[in-house]
Amino acid sequence: MNVNHEKMIAEFMNGESSGRELLELCRHDRELLNELAELTVMERLLAHQEQDANSELFAAEIKAVLSRGNESDAFVLGVRNRLAKEEQVSRVRWTAVLPGVLKLAAAALVVFSVYCWMYVNRPVAVLTNTAAADWNDKAVGVEQVFKRGIVDLKAGCAELRFRNNVAVLLEGPARLRIKSVDHVVLYQGNLVADVPKNAIGFRVDTPSSEVVDLGTVFGVSVDPKGVSEVHVIKGKVKARKNGNQRFVDLVENEARSFSKDEALARTIESNLDKFLRVLPGKSGRNPAYLHWSFDEGQGCEAMEKHVGGMSTNYPARLKSLRDNGSIPEWSNGQFGSALYFNGATAYAMTDYPGVGENHPRTVAFWVKIPEPDSMTPVYGLVSWGSMADIGSAWQISINPTESEGPMGRLRMGTREAQAIGTTDLRDNRWHHIAVVMYGGETADVSTHILLYIDGKLEKTSKKSIHRIFTDIESGLARTVMFGRDMGRPLDDSKFVSNLFKGWLDEVYIFEAALSREQVEKLMKTNQPPQG
Incomplete structure (x- = not known):
């Protein structure tokens, strides 16, 4: 026990402190707890003895006065005899009370110990x-x-x-x-x-x-x-x-x-x-979804499979910005075959409008991005919506702009509404990506977007706080695209940038916010959540 502990105990015993900090220290310092308990018991014993001590002091003072008087005086002798009897009675009384006092002190110690235990162990x-x-x-x-x-x-x-x-x-x-x-x-x-x-x-x-x-x-x-x-x-x-x-x-x-x-x-x-300010609620057990597996291995279309509430098929049409340009090429994937995008002319287009407004969603896929070369990785892995307003486009990309965040990192959003991850994906290896939005009236990039890479939650270096309200109904809205940036007109055949270079495989769009466990299962088995 140090000087500071002694000061804290003194203030507590004198009623100058609530003792909150002292009791917290006692939780970690058994010696300090024992010392405080002993001092508390001692204080109570002294308080009890003080009541008798005052009368004994008065008697001692009277005896001193009487000792200066005439010992043959009957009054003086009477007073002395009376005081002697009172002293004897007082000693008997204290002897009788002492066991009770000790029991009281022991009980006080138990109560204090129980209080300390409850203070430490009570749920907070x-x-x-x-x-x-x-x-x-x-x-x-x-x-x-x-x-x-x-x-x-x-x-x-x-x-x-x-x-x-x-x-x-x-x-x-x-x-x-x-x-x-x-x-x-x-x-x-x-x-x-x-x-x-x-x-x-x-x-x-x-x-x-x-x-x-x-x-x-x-x-x-x-x-x-x-x-x-x-x-x-x-x-x-x-x-x-x-x-x-x-x-x-x-x-x-x-x-x-x-x-x-x-x-x-x-x-x-x-x-x-x-700062992330809101966490998602519980995910649905059998969410509706669309799935492009890219397992055809040939042709100009990648068929789509869907479950839950949709009666129309939405195949991905393999396209080129130029009439004689290259379209996405079939290649080996993480599961079966995949599509390779050349970063110059190739992209894919569907008729699926995407998930709109602030409704929850999960987009998951496998991606492989070449190591950095003369061609900078750009926007547009999976995207839909419009550029009419901040937050009206839903676009997952690889960040190409150093002024907005680390290059080559996973990026969700466009313009001033984006979240950017911290893992450099430009390593020519397959990575599983999942972007989860759990929606709501106050949905924004900062509080409602979670990025997963290879099943692990990605810590984002930047989280915008602009509201998300994906546009899928206006005349400016685009349907789901693969490999192309939202920021360029569809008929801009002269612009051969802002196209993705790399491989895509097993694209899922869920109309629900998946949990981490569901994301991990999808990554490992390529099977959507069921039951």
Whole structure:
């Protein structure tokens, strides 16, 4: 036990502190817990003895006065005899009371120990949802109860609901310590806290900052070096660098960066697309889908198979931008045959309008992209919709523009509405891709898009927050295409760029948001979810 512990105990015993921090320390320090328990019992014993001690002190003072008097005086002798009897009775009374006091002290110790145990072991939060979550220490499932301690998320996303109704969404890799129902410490990763009015004051600490909520939604990120950022999504928080600095108020669309190596916080541009804010609901067991297997191996059409609600077939017609140009070529695929697109003239067109508006969907396929060469990988693996507005086109591509994100990475979206992954796919190997949108009235790229590569959730370097409302009904809307960019007119035969170079195989479009387990099964078996 150190000097700081002694100070905390003194403040707690004097009623100057609630003891919350002290009790939290006791959970990890058995010696400190025992010391606090002993001091608590001692205080109660001393308080009880003090009542008798006061009367004994008074008697001692009277005896001192009387000792200066005439010992033959009858009054003095009487008083002395009476005091002697009272002292004897007092000793007898204390001897009789002592066993009861000790029993009371023992009971108090038991009650205190039970209180400490309950404080430590009482559930604080429950896991309400996950997306491709992998845990470092053990398997954790939805409805898992969390007590005070470490939450170690290796990858994916997890949503915790605290007893005070605070919702915390973690994006891995993340390490979080739950200290209490209204206090957590984020050591690494991304966190979004949605705090209702009844829980104002919810606190998030990091290695370099302290953030206190004032009734709001805010995001906190911590990199491996301990540098943290605070972004206010809605409402207001107060934040400061660790230590004795004053808090500063941050409101919607304001952000600060904190570093252990810098004396002051830095004002930074608000970047809400760093944070995932909503997780998908449960996926359908037998979702409707379309499937282009590309297993024909010859001809100018790739037939489509569909299940659920559709009576029309939507074959993919193999086309060229030029009358005498090359169309997609048949090649060996991951399952059976595949299509090779030359990046100059070849693409494919269907009559399927695609999934519209903000309805949930999953697009999955196998892709192989050559290593970087003189031809830059470009837009247009699978796409439909229109370019009439931001968010009205649905396009999956390989990012070709360094100013918008890392080159050669999986990209979902066009113009200012895109999410870009972090894995370079230009390695001349087959990769399984799945892009999942789980929809809803507030659907946007940041909160409603999950990218999977080879069955693993892809961490995105950029997440736009523009709303998704895919256009499949206007005169500008295009039906599903393979290998061609949405940004060029269909009759632009002179433009021989923005075409995909590489191989495509086993394209699925589901009218549902698949779970990670369903994506993994599809990748391994090439069979859609059933039952």
